[in-house]
Amino acid sequence: MSSPNPAPRFPSSSPQRGLRGRWSDDRFTLEWMVIAVITCGMAVVAPKILLQPLWTPIHAVALGVVSNGIFQWSWFFSRGLLHFPLTGIARYSTFVRIVVLNAGVVALFVAMWTGSVPAALLATVLICGAGIHQGTVLAVEAHRYKENRYAPMVRYYAVAFFFFVVTCLVGGLLSYEMMASDVPAWIVSHADGIAVAHSVVGIGGWAGVTILGTVVTLGLSMLHARQDGRALGSARAALPLFVAAVLVAAIGGVAGLPLMVACGSALFLLAAIWGILTPLWCSFGLRKRSSHAVWPLLAGLVWTVLLVGVFTVESAVAADVSSLRNVVIDQLGVFLAAGIGQIFVASLEYLVPVAIGGGPTVQRVGDVAVSFLWPVRLSLRNAALAVLVLGGNDARTFLLVIVVVSYALDLGLVGCAAIRQLRAKKAKLEAKTIAKARKMTKMGSGEETTEGSDD
DSSP states (O other): OOOSSOOOOOOSSBTTTHHHHHHHHHHHHHHHHHHHHHHHHHHHHOGGGSSSTTHHHHHIIIIIIIIHHHHHHHHHHHHHHHOOOSOGGGGSOHHHHHHHHHHHHHHHHHHHHHTOHHHHHHHHHHHHHHHHHHHHHHHHHHHHTTTSTTHHHHHHHHHHHHHHHHHHHHHHHHHHHHHOSSOOHHHHHTHHHHHHHHHHIIIIIIIIHHHHHHHHHHHHHHHTOOOOTTHHHHHHHHHHHHHHHHHHHHHHHHTTOHHHHHHHHHHHHHHHIIIIIHHHHHHHTTOSOOOTTHHHHHHHHHHHHHHHHHHHHHHHHOSSHHHHHHHHHHHHHHIIIIIIHHHHHHHHHHHHHHHHOOOHHHHHHHHHHHTTTHHHHHHHHHHHHHHHHTTOGGGHHHHHHHHHHHHHHHHHHHHHHHHHHHHHHHHHHHHHHHHHHHHHHHHHHHHHHHHHHHO
8 A cells, every 4th residue: 555645756757758758848948048048148248139138138047947947847846746647637748838838938039029019918828828727737736635745845836836927917017018108107107116026026936936845855855865854844834924925025016115025035035044944954964975966056045045135135225116126137147147047957957867767877877977077167157156246347247158158068968968868778778678589589499499309
């Protein structure tokens, strides 16, 4: 009889379509990573030839890379945690939602580059539709398997998709304010506050809640450590605090109250430290060994805590919401590169070999490839980010190039690791097939020899 609360077990391939389907979904994320690296590089060295040089690279990362990754891996983790069968509402493949999401993202880029309001409306409908569908699926499965001890972690994903839809709706409102010729006066007067709310909900509610919910289980898998007894309980208790914090900060932004934004940000930070990071740190002390990917994960978490703390202080002392919007614009790129970017890359470096699978020997092929010179890559990137944050304006372009190149190397190594591991897995399967055929041939020859001797 199976245990009612099985340990988290992440399948080695997509449960509904096998390895080929799993990799087809992941390819969207990798393609957007290539686009994000290119656009970020252009924004650093040649911003004049890039349409919307500030908006484009930020949303290539936030919508293209991060959102595709969350859509794919939240489904992957939820299946691994709850072990729900693909029946009823869950039988639909995530592939359709991924296609709809990316169609909306492409439409949004076209809208922003051409100033087309209909294209922006279409993009908002497509992106929100994909988010509503996947969030509903995850909420239904979390409720259906509510007795499972990991169901609260899947609720994190359902809540994050709610915030995803909210931030897309707010972003659509901002697009309308930027492109339409006849905009209501109240939208124009609250544009700065709406922009702050868009960033707060997107970073904190969408990416932040997803990452913090994932760290509870994925961080322990990276550490190869046994779980601290408080981890699941404190994470369950922290989720309402995260929801309240994001809503308070977003409402404060729209209302033009920077101090209210600071209160929401502070609550979010305290809930993250108490509910997620402290149990993870306790488990870190219990580890026997760990994946190399845990170090960029920890670096991203440290940067996130520091930058959220700085944003809280700057929100508290901001004169008005317009100046707070300038703070968001100044810090958003660093936040994506130092915090979310490193967490996302660390997760990808750990998960791609696991998702491809093939057994310990084959998986080690991917691990070795993706960990090539990881201390050098990690050190250079974080040193460049530290100098940049501390005021390295004289060498700003050079430092940004280092950061972009480090992520380009990460992307190249993930792709190389995936190719090598897929080839090793294929070779292993072929070797097993040949060995099985030879065994059957020998058995047949032995039977014929025996029959001949009897005659």
